[in-house]
Each structure stands twice: as structure tokens, then as C-alpha cells.
Amino acid sequence: xxxxxxxxxxxxxxxxxxxxxxxxxxxxxxxxxxxxxxxxxxxxxxxxxxxxxxxxxxxxxxxxxxxxxxxxxxxxxxxxxxxxxxxxxxxxxxxxxxxxxxxxxxxxxxxxxxxxxxxxxxxxxxxxxxxxxxxxxxxxxxxxxxxxxxxxxxxxxxxxxxxxxxxxxxxxxxxxxxxxxxxxxxxxxxxxxxxxxxxxxxxxxxxxxxxxx
Numbered sequence: 001x002x003x004x005x006x007x008x009x010x011x012x013x014x015x016x017x018x019x020x021x022x023x024x025x026x027x028x029x030x031x032x033x034x035x036x037x038x039x040x041x042x043x044x045x046x047x048x049x050x051x052x053x054x055x056x057x058x059x060x061x062x063x064x065x066x067x068x069x070x071x072x073x074x075x076x077x078x079x080x081x082x083x084x085x086x087x088x089x090x091x092x093x094x095x096x097x098x099x100x101x102x103x104x105x106x107x108x109x110x111x112x113x114x115x116x117x118x119x120x121x122x123x124x125x126x127x128x129x130x131x132x133x134x135x136x137x138x139x140x141x142x143x144x145x146x147x148x149x150x151x152x153x154x155x156x157x158x159x160x161x162x163x164x165x166x167x168x169x170x171x172x173x174x175x176x177x178x179x180x181x182x183x184x185x186x187x188x189x190x191x192x193x194x195x196x197x198x199x200x201x202x203x204x205x206x207x208x209x210x211x212x213x
Contacts, residue, residue: 007130008193013115021109036079039107046103056086094183127194151201
């Protein structure tokens with residue numbers, strides 16, 4: 001008999017990933033690229049000075065495109081360069097993002113943030129226990145209804161673990177205003193779920209078989 005059980009627990013995120021970028025437009029590719037490189041370098045250096053490890057910074061999604069008018073004539077060039085920053089001290093996350101955006105100036109962009117739980121070993125173990133308990137309860141119910149004793153477990157399989165967005169979504173200001181202000185961050189809680197499929201043997205009935213109506 002195959003039975004699936006699910007267990008879920010909640011934990012507080014301990015890591016934030018900020019998707020930063022610079023976006024520049026100029027009359028030539030060289031000029032747009034030069035502006036983007038300078039802005040991205042300022043953002044990177046500002047984060048490093050503020051305590052973010054270089055290993056937690058990664059360049060992403062570099063693109064060079066042209067801009068055109070209504071007649072299709074090229075009027076300039078646009079460069080977009082992403083910078084992903086992993087922030088491990090959430091108490092400093094808002095201030096660090098503000099530092100990066102301020103350093104990038106008008107070319108800076110913040111396209112989104114995501115939370116994660118890196119120290120999740122205890123949470124996963126608890127979710128697995130709940131998933132197996134759920135599966136056993138279902139198996140025992142089916143065995144009783146079938147009039148058969150529940151036998152031994154012969155197989156357990158577990159698909160990929162599930163992570164959901166925090167219960168409380170992040171809150172970010174539309175405008176940062178002065179450099180003394182920082183992006184407000186609410187990490188909320190994150191759901192960690194485990195699903196297990198367990199195969200049991202149904203032992204032979206020991207008494208009178210249950211009659212169906």
C-alpha cells in the first residue's frame with residue numbers, strides 16, 4: 001500500500017538576495033557601456049566596503065540593446081547589467097541596499113528581493129517527522145477500513161523539498177529619498193514542507209473480515 005504524507009514547519013529567513021542592476025542609455029554603445037560599468041563598479045565597491053563578501057556578489061544578465069524612434073531609426077543604445085547580492089545579516093539588509101542604490105545613482109535599479117533559510121537542517125528534520133506521521137495515520141486508517149493489520153514499511157521516497165515565499169512579503173519604499181534612509185525589510189516567516197511516499201505491507205487479516213454494505 002502506497003501512502004503520501006506531508007509535513008510543514010515555519011522558520012524565519014536568515015538570508016536575503018537582492019537583485020540589483022544598472023541601466024544606462026547613451027548615443028553610442030561605448031558611452032552607454034562606460035556609464036554602466038562605472039555605476040556597477042561603484043555599487044559593488046560600496047557593498048564590499050559595507051561588509052558584503054565578494055563571494056556573495058555575482059554579475060547577472062548583461063545586455064546591450066538599441067533604442068529607436070517611430071520610424072525605426074536607431075537613436076541610442078541601452079546597457080543593463082545585473083548584480084546579485086546575498087546579504088546574510090538581515091538587520092543590515094535595508095541599509096546595504098540603500099548604500100548600493102545611492103552609489104549607483106540614477107542608473108541604479110532594484111528589481112526585487114527574495115528570502116531563504118540557509119540554516120534549515122532542524123526545520124527539515126521536523127518537517128520530515130510530521131510528513132511520516134501524516135503518512136502513517138493515513139495508512140493505519142486504510143488498514144482498519146480494509147480489516148487488515150498494518151505491516152512493515154518496505155520503501156520510503158522523498159521528492160524535492162518545498163519552500164514557499166515568506167508569509168509576510170517584503171516592504172520597499174518607492175523612493176529612497178535621502179541617503180540616511182534605508183529600504184525597510186520585513187522577512188516574515190517562510191514555510192518549509194516535505195512530502196514523503198511510504199509503502200507498507202498489509203498483513204493477512206487475523207480475525208473476521210470486515211463486511212462491506
